[in-house]
Amino acid sequence: MVDKSEVKIKVTNLKKSFGDLDVLKDISTEVYKGEVVCIIGPSGSGKSTFLRCLNKLEEVTAGTVIVDGNDITSKGININKVRENIGMVFQHFNLFNNLNIMDNLTLAPLELKKCSKSEAESRARDMLKKVGLADKVDSYPSQLSGGQKQRVAIARALCMQPDIMLFDEPTSALDPEMVGEVLQVMKNLAADGMTMVIVTHEMGFAREVADRVIFMDGGYVVEEGTPQEVLLNPKEERTIDFLNKVL
Amino acid sequence: MIRIITVYGGLLLTALGRTLLLALLGLFFACIIGMIFGIMGVLKNRLSNIISQIFVDVIRGVPMIVLAFFVYFGVPYFFNTMIGGFTVSLSALQAGTICLALNCGAYMAEIVRAGIQSVDKGQMEAARSLGLTYGMAMRKVVLPQAIRTMIPTFINQFIITLKDTSILSVIGFPELVNTAKNVQANTFMSFQTWAIVGLMYLIVITILSRSAKVVERRLNVGR
Numbered sequence: 001m002v003d004k005s006e007v008k009i010k011v012t013n014l015k016k017s018f019g020d021l022d023v024l025k026d027i028s029t030e031v032y033k034g035e036v037v038c039i040i041g042p043s044g045s046g047k048s049t050f051l052r053c054l055n056k057l058e059e060v061t062a063g064t065v066i067v068d069g070n071d072i073t074s075k076g077i078n079i080n081k082v083r084e085n086i087g088m089v090f091q092h093f094n095l096f097n098n099l100n101i102m103d104n105l106t107l108a109p110l111e112l113k114k115c116s117k118s119e120a121e122s123r124a125r126d127m128l129k130k131v132g133l134a135d136k137v138d139s140y141p142s143q144l145s146g147g148q149k150q151r152v153a154i155a156r157a158l159c160m161q162p163d164i165m166l167f168d169e170p171t172s173a174l175d176p177e178m179v180g181e182v183l184q185v186m187k188n189l190a191a192d193g194m195t196m197v198i199v200t201h202e203m204g205f206a207r208e209v210a211d212r213v214i215f216m217d218g219g220y221v222v223e224e225g226t227p228q229e230v231l232l233n234p235k236e237e238r239t240i241d242f243l244n245k246v247l
Numbered sequence: 248m249i250r251i252i253t254v255y256g257g258l259l260l261t262a263l264g265r266t267l268l269l270a271l272l273g274l275f276f277a278c279i280i281g282m283i284f285g286i287m288g289v290l291k292n293r294l295s296n297i298i299s300q301i302f303v304d305v306i307r308g309v310p311m312i313v314l315a316f317f318v319y320f321g322v323p324y325f326f327n328t329m330i331g332g333f334t335v336s337l338s339a340l341q342a343g344t345i346c347l348a349l350n351c352g353a354y355m356a357e358i359v360r361a362g363i364q365s366v367d368k369g370q371m372e373a374a375r376s377l378g379l380t381y382g383m384a385m386r387k388v389v390l391p392q393a394i395r396t397m398i399p400t401f402i403n404q405f406i407i408t409l410k411d412t413s414i415l416s417v418i419g420f421p422e423l424v425n426t427a428k429n430v431q432a433n434t435f436m437s438f439q440t441w442a443i444v445g446l447m448y449l450i451v452i453t454i455l456s457r458s459a460k461v462v463e464r465r466l467n468v469g470r
Contacts, residue, residue, distance in 0.1 A: 057376060080378045081378070083378040084377070090369055090372070098395075112378055113380065
């Protein structure tokens with residue numbers, strides 16, 4: 001599934017500080033086409049900040065991030081254009097509360113004139129079917145459960161037909177019984193060959209689905225490798241420590 | 248009481264009409280000013296934030312009666328006498344509208360700013376992450392939600408502005424209070440005159456706030 005010949009995201013010596021606080025100290029990595037990368041680590045380790053640097057929701061302090069050949073850290077870059085190709089799913093869903101589900105899904109394709117209204121709507125229906133919520137087209141976000149909201153959020157991102165999907169702790173705000181339905185949607189997406197970067201605390205999911213696991217702590221990548229290597233036979237002291245606490 | 252209503256009723260109603268006209272004109276421009284300065288207050292641009300803050304601080308820091316005198320007497324004097332060569336004259340209605348628009352606009356700007364900031368940051372981030380521009384995200388996602396939360400405060404500000412028109416009687420605009428002063432001077436019936444005028448304000452404002460409640464309920468559908 002992983003196509004090593006095509007690099008989708010290339011991060012080189014990435015640093016990010018908020019004032020005096022250095023959150024990311026020196027991160028370099030590559031994500032290949034079709035690869036599923038799970039990022040794990042204790043809170044405050046910079047996982048989410050790292051993810052948010054990949055679509056420039058955070059301005060990087062130093063280093064470069066190249067997505068699909070576009071250096072998004074360069075001055076003249078049209079970041080909106082690049083973002084069209086990177087879907088993002090948030091911990092707190094962030095569905096547009098003022099719009100119903102159909103409008104949530106079609107807003108961006110229509111505003112950005114990606115396709116006609118009927119095309120956008122038929123794609124939205126397809127995506128909702130894919131996440132198992134075809135009957136919710138006319139609902140408002142406030143009428144859905146957390147798991148349903150997150151599945152809609154995934155469908156919304158997919159409506160822009162991105163090549164890359166970023167997930168920022170997509171199941172952390174969910175009731176335990178709703179975690180499964182969201183992870184299932186993500187598994188299907190991975191099976192379809194989507195390039196995915198996922199910040200997660202779901203070790204079982206990471207073991208099952210990830211091609212590569214990155215363990216971050218204190219603003220560095222401490223250890224990375226296959227789930228087999230990182231989760232089952234970790235080498236670094238801090239990784240072992242962390243895994244003992246969460247497993 | 249009856250005599251005031253029969254003899255001066257028409258006059259007072261016309262004056263009430265002028266009060267409403269002044270309030271509507273003032274509010275119309277105040278909304279525009281408020282939107283502009285409110286949005287300038289939340290942009291990620293230091294200069295626009297500062298300009299917005301200065302505008303709000305200056306207007307809020309000056310009593311409206313002073314603003315009224317300044318606009319009506321001071322500004323024409325500045326152009327006609329101090330600089331010379333201009334003939335600027337403002338009618339009482341024009342000056343009154345400017346005062347209300349500035350005064351109410353400053354408060355509106357604060358309401359708009361607070362309303363926008365009350366919308367969860369995640370809404371903007373989600374919109375931007377889909378590739379929408381800042382402007383699109385603002386227009387389609389953030390502002391519609393902000394306006395919902397602003398409405399009760401907006402209505403409150405409308406009512407305050409409607410009542411503030413009475414201050415503009417000092418520059419001679421024949422609105423309700425100014426007219427009532429004349430009625431009182433003619434009749435010497437101050438109790439009756441001011442009771443009637445008070446009642447007129449009360450009725451208009453009650454109608455306004457009741458209908459505002461209905462609008463508010465309608466807008467909350469789907470929330």
